[in-house]
Amino acid sequence: MPLNIKKTVKQMVAEADSQIETMPLADVMKLHGQPGVTFIDIRDPRELWRDGTIPGAINVTRGMLEMWIDPESPYAKDYFQTGNKFIFFCAGAWRSALATKTAQDMGLTPVAHIEGGFGAWKKAGGPVEKVEPKK
Structure with missing residues (x-):
């Protein structure tokens, strides 16, 4: 039975990219550590344990993103209510x-993402913090 996929992931990403701010890596590196800026690492925890993360980043997995942003959710996180x-x-x-x-569709502003992601950050020599599995 063939799948009836209406839109590919690649198409979804391209559509999202056309509607959001994609920050060049050089600009992002200048913002790292600045007040009023919060880095959100949406990778799976196993990726963090294996590869590390940007120092100070908060891990929010894709599966919990909406629940953690929504202030009316029982899972809401205060750091999303800061105005950062x-x-x-x-x-x-x-x-x-x-x-x-x-996040933008939910009304969280201002938001952006890093051009090239964590892979580009590491390749450019950005600082990386080791992450240990929680016991």
Whole structure:
């Protein structure tokens, strides 16, 4: 039985990218550590354990994003109510494009994601913090 996929992931990412802010890596690196800026790592925890993360980033997996942003949700996180600029990232900027679009659609502003994702950050020599599994 063939799948009746109406839109590919690649199309969804391209659509999201056309409606959100994608920040060049050089600009993002200048914002790292600045007050009023929160980095959101949406990768799976196993990716963080294996590859590390941007120092100070908050891990918010894609599966909980909407619940953690929504202030009316029982799972809401206070850091999404700060008025900070939120910079989302994943390994290669596909998941973060979708997450940024979702956050923007929910009314979270200002939001952006990192061009090239964490892979580009590491390749450019950005600082990386080791993440240990929680016991």
